[in-house]
Amino acid sequence: MWIYWLRYPEALTDPSYRGQILTLTYPIVGNYGVPNTQELDELGLRKHVESANIQVSGLLVQDYSNEYSHWNSVKSLGQWLQEEKVPALFGIDTRMLTKIIRDKGTVLAKIEFDGQPIEISDPNQKNLIAEVSTKEIKVFGKGNPIKVVAVDCGVKHNIIRLLVKRGAEVHLVPWDQDLLSLDYDGLFISNGPGDPSLAETLINNVRKVLESDRPQPVFGICMGNQITALAAGAKSYKLPMGNRGQNQPVLNVMTGQAFITAQNHGYGIDSKSLPAGWSPLFVNANDGTNEGIMHNTKPVFTAQFHPEAKGGPTDTEVIKDFDGVA
């Protein structure tokens, strides 16, 4: 179970939340309704949400407002959750729950209705990436000059949109796709749910790319940072309660510049475990955890936070310019 505060249409559809129950710390939820979640943009991506479905297993809020008002809302939050058969509860003392999670770390939880007992299973034991990844290769921004292969670990649609905006023809590939055999100008590894160390096939495929000394840049976001670091030989670990929300301060270790970033991760990379030739690129200014890595000589760099505009700041969007940082 996670604590989160961000706009709920994007948060609930972020595939990185697969298998998790979300509890929001903001006390009144629902009052801006839900946009048309089916509407597609010109690329065929969801216009107002981050994927085709609600991805969380459940939602807990303090006070729910069924009345809503927003320029693009078409239904209530309750209606949307019901349509997608995702359980949610209101009337929860989310402040108390937040304190419990702060003390104990993230906790396993289930929502059970009278007469409908359910088994509890630990989402952290599963390779959740395989559940949310595309099954076939999809192309966005066809004809654009820069061919980017994007490994779909559960990519948020806005990330694809921003890559296309920067002139990329994005080839979204399944998580276990062999990467060495593909031709590209840049390789991107997306955000995604669960424990990164369980995605062994992907880690091995990325390791092969790193060892091949291909000159093309490699860039990863969130899960993409973790997978790249694991492929390089570093170690990941479970954070006591994760870093989530849209006000996480991050320092660029190279320049000393600080950013306020949007984040959503429960695992971290141990910067000290980075092998020779690699350096931390970003560090969390609150708790000192790793926020990205770079290779010292090759164009490989990553961000643990979400350097994109939707649902948060725009000041780190520059990081998606492949030559913006490395």
Ligand SMILES: NC(=O)CC[C@H](N)C(=O)O
């Ligand atoms: N947003 C993400 O990509 C999350 C990465 C990973 N599932 C974690 O929780 O750390």
